């Protein structure tokens with residue numbers, strides 16, 4: 105039995121992170137039973153201006169309820185340039201979710217201002233900052249945004265806003281967005297941050313959604329943000345190592361560890377230490393997902 109737990113950092117699955125309008129009581133209730141890894145209780149785009157104060161109170165009450173099990177619970181506040189931002193920030197800091205998600209973060213200076221505000225409002229230490237990168241400017245400054253603070257743990261792609269700002273079309277394969285997606289991914293990996301892919305709007309198109317999950321997985325994203333409960337299962341499967349991948353990882357590690365040299369072949373493929381590291385990562389992800397289920 106190959107185990108990675110002694111060598112790997114703690115890994116938290118973020119395969120499926122579901123947005124819901126905090127103004128939607130039914131969705132807030134339903135979310136308690138949806139098998140997603142994380143929830144984003146939205147105060148921004150999904151909530152009409154008149155509904156913002158009530159939505160803010162509902163999101164904070166949801167965090168306080170303790171009724172969402174081991175799902176990572178976050179609140180997306182309104183952007184720094186809006187009239188709601190300061191009150192949202194104060195309320196979210198007092199509620200103490202796992203993270204405060206901030207839209208349209210465009211610079212390292214913006215990250216530092218947000219972190220200072222979290223400290224001023226006494227946000228508990230466990231409350232992290234998730235920065236949404238969703239403008240051309242953010243794509244071009246993604247590395248400095250990601251590196252600006254240890255409190256920033258996750259980058260979240262905002263592909264609707266990015267497409268809007270680029271005057272791009274939403275097309276299968278996302279060709280117009282690939283440069284931005286890749287720049288953000290490079291920034292996340294270079295700075296050791298998690299990165300979650302953007303949403304797929306066509307909620308009834310399962311085939312298109314699964315293809316986009318697979319693309320995101322193959323590119324290296326840790327998971328996908330979602331807008332409908334019907335998308336959770338597909339994302340959970342796409343962003344988890346398959347049984348075959350786990351079996352392959354175990355076999356590869358065993359083959360390498362029972363050899364004497366620095367290179368072996370496993371199932372006809374060359375295996376070096378770097379492949380063993382990838383295989384160990386696969387096993388730690390699988391173990392973390394299993395632990396989440398338990």
Ligand SMILES: CC(C)(COP(=O)(O)OP(=O)(O)OC[C@H]1O[C@@H](n2cnc3c(N)ncnc32)[C@H](O)[C@@H]1OP(=O)(O)O)[C@@H](O)C(=O)NCCC(=O)NCCSC(=O)C[C@H](O)C(=O)O
Pocket residue numbers: 122123124125130131132134135146149150207238261262263264265266302303307331332333
């Ligand atoms: C997209 C929707 C408006 C569709 O809503 P609806 O037509 O009501 O869906 P269904 O009838 O199929 O719903 C079935 C049941 O599921 C519940 N439901 C639906 N969506 C959610 C959800 N997101 N979370 C929890 N529960 C949900 C319904 O209440 C039904 O329950 P029941 O009646 O008990 O059976 C809707 O899905 C929706 O509002 N989705 C979220 C939209 C959102 O949050 N958008 C903002 C984030 S996207 C974004 O902005 C990303 C970024 O900034 C960017 O730039 O890209």
Ligand SMILES: [Mg+2]
Pocket residue numbers: 149207238262263264265
């Ligand atoms: Mg957006």
